[in-house]
Amino acid sequence: MTQPPVCSYEGSRYSTEFWNPGRAYEDGAERVAMRALLPPQGRRLVEIGAGFGRLADLYTGYDTVVLFDYASTQLEQAVGRLGEYGPNGKPHYVYVQADFYRQPFVTGLFDTVTMVRTLHHAVDAPAVLRGISRILGPQGAFILEFANKHNLKALLRYLLRRQSWSPFTSKPVEFAALNFDFHPRWMWRQLEAAGLRRDAIRTVSHFRIGWLKRLMATSLLVQLDSWVQPTGMLWQWSPSVFVRSYAGAGRQAAAEGEFFRCPECGAPLGSPSQTEFVCSCGMRWKRQGLIYNFRDPA
Numbered sequence: 272m273t274q275p276p277v278c279s280y281e282g283s284r285y286s287t288e289f290w291n292p293g294r295a296y297e298d299g300a301e302r303v304a305m306r307a308l309l310p311p312q313g314r315r316l317v318e319i320g321a322g323f324g325r326l327a328d329l330y331t332g333y334d335t336v337v338l339f340d341y342a343s344t345q346l347e348q349a350v351g352r353l354g355e356y357g358p359n360g361k362p363h364y365v366y367v368q369a370d371f372y373r374q375p376f377v378t379g380l381f382d383t384v385t386m387v388r389t390l391h392h393a394v395d396a397p398a399v400l401r402g403i404s405r406i407l408g409p410q411g412a413f414i415l416e417f418a419n420k421h422n423l424k425a426l427l428r429y430l431l432r433r434q435s436w437s438p439f440t441s442k443p444v445e446f447a448a449l450n451f452d453f454h455p456r457w458m459w460r461q462l463e464a465a466g467l468r469r470d471a472i473r474t475v476s477h478f479r480i481g482w483l484k485r486l487m488a489t490s491l492l493v494q495l496d497s498w499v500q501p502t503g504m505l506w507q508w509s510p511s512v513f514v515r516s517y518a519g520a521g522r523q524a525a526a527e528g529e530f531f532r533c534p535e536c537g538a539p540l541g542s543p544s545q546t547e548f549v550c551s552c553g554m555r556w557k558r559q560g561l562i563y564n565f566r567d568p569a
């Protein structure tokens with residue numbers, strides 16, 4: 272099977288170059304949405320495409336927090352910022368390097384999955400959503416942020432003929448190589464097809480306008496955004512949309528003690544207490560420092 276291409280963040284300066292002080296408003300607005308949608312507690316949470324762990328402090332109510340990314344340099348930064356232990360002094364963070372098309376987790380493992388600013392790099396978003404649905408346990412929650420093609424700026428640009436693609440058509444648009452904007456209507460269909468039931472929507476970053484961000488205090492803009500975010504249940508015109516959906520109650524939870532599975536063949540491989548994983552299919556995987564590498568075979 273050929274793998275879809277990956278948008279590489281290996282060696283990128285994402286944490287400082289993208290998240291510069293000029294994006295404090297977006298960071299604040301996203302945190303408001305996450306706090307509103309995230310089940311505050313649980314046993315296991317994974318963030319898919321966690322990068323350098325920008326949002327990890329929101330996950331302290333979970334016993335085990337898995338930060339999952341393709342790029343080793345992003346995970347190394349996360350390790351440097353967060354380490355292994357949680358606020359109560361117990362092992363808390365598990366770092367996993369893998370491809371979101373080939374999840375190395377057993378079925379039904381997680382209470383909560385989050386994905387922020389990451390699905391927009393997926394050529395085959397439905398395949399990623401199916402993979403996420405598989406790793407959710409009974410009534411597991413999935414908090415997804417996606418880039419919205421049906422946003423006011425795109426509408427204006429389209430009407431003024433400054434943009435060739437229509438914000439109204441449901442097909443995803445690749446506005447730059449391996450960067451996609453999605454239509455909410457299309458996304459709702461994909462979530463349903465993956466067996467996930469949508470229950471809450473927040474529109475986010477309504478005030479992502481350069482001069483407004485320079486003119487107004489960040490805290491005030493974030494406050495304004497937090498008041499408007501619940502209108503996402505009615506319509507979606509913002510550049511960023513957060514949606515919470517749930518897996519059904521009839522699913523099977525992962526068996527006690529099971530955690531990883533082979534990304535190559537799907538056979539169960541054991542738990543994070545191991546540092547090496549030898550699969551019956553012949554593949555070998557290793558923990559390097561604090562990072563479990565299920566991207567490159569050992």
Ligand SMILES: C[S@@+](CC[C@H](N)C(=O)[O-])C[C@H]1O[C@@H](n2cnc3c(N)ncnc32)[C@H](O)[C@@H]1O
Nearest residue numbers: 280320321322325340341342370371387388389
């Ligand atoms: C824009 S960053 C978002 C990071 C974090 N969620 C945040 O909001 O700060 C996107 C992340 O997705 C990761 N990514 C892209 N393609 C991936 C893939 N195929 N599998 C796993 N991670 C991937 C990148 O390495 C990058 O760290």
Ligand SMILES: [Zn+2]
Nearest residue numbers: 533536550552
């Ligand atoms: Zn295998």
